[in-house]
Amino acid sequence: MARTSETRGKVVEVALRLFREEGFQATTMRRIADEAGVSLGNAYYYFAGKDELVNELYMVIQRDHRERALQVLVHGGSLSENLAAVLHSGLDVMAPYHAFGGSFLQLALPTRSSSSPFSQESSDARSMAIDLMRTTLETSKQKVPASLNDVLPQLLWMIYMGVTLHWVTDSSDSQQRTRTLVDGLVPVVAKAVRLARLPVARGLVTDVAGLLKRMTSPEGLER
Template structure:
């Protein structure tokens, strides 16, 4: 899957400018993987790509912009893979598991690059902060995958809003462990993901009960006030 993640866009292009942009992007990712994000400068990217430094800055104004392009490529590929999986099954549990594990599959060889986004969690204004404005579009797309995963399951309307956000939050928490997981194919994290999802389905069955509707309403209200859910 690595070949998809070295492309900024999914469709081929004969435009020379786009080819140059892709070349700079692919060169930068190779350097980041070899030397680490902190040890690579835009000057080094330009020299390795054999382009003028001004050209590198023209297409990517910063190293962070290259990482943003990488995250977009990961998200594009996850969208594509999940749509294929969703077309094969209407079982929402299998669909959710697919949405959870495809993120691991796509980033397993780039965990250091994935870790850059968590580094700036405490800096809301940073373009790579995982809860900041700079990553808002990717964040919404990540949540939308879980929205599509559960769309075959009949459930109360408020749960249709709450569950994708809860599953995305679970995935974000698991990704932190994923960064540190040195077990083969990160099996510790994957087993924890599967076990947590099994537990989640038991809790999900309980939350659908009418007696818990006021509790769901309160949680929904709190999340709207915190702007984690859109206003109505």
């Protein structure tokens, strides 16, 4: 079992390195197998193709993002400052994969794609990302009603997805436009969260979150 886990991990490690260095399209399963020192059949034993390795990329990014974010979150800090720190740390983690952005969109945009961030196959990475947003809210001094504890982390994750989409298509130096977007966006989000404490806004937030839940549920994905 340990050997199996070690071999699988090596395939993942090599694949992600090749994605960073040579791009997704230029990387083949045969090249991954050769670099990992395993047979092509062995590589296919663990992954049916490169698309499945994209979900491994999601997991690696989310683990690294959480590790970095926890180092910059300030207990009792403002939501605006903490959310900015979390979003910027996410961009830092993704930076080495920017050249992979075009291929990422081709894989992730089809609603039935296993590489979609809304897919069942991506559920573990998605849960990790939403949990990080929950931690961001809990760490910040700006408190929200208990009834929105499950709702707001999901909505913050959707904002993170929007920032990621902008980053993928951002051709500015070091994706500086996306950094500027984050800095301008987080104060607006913080104000919206404060408004969410009002009963009239709370219902709207709940409705939006319900729509999001349907989008990411297995039943909703099958429609």
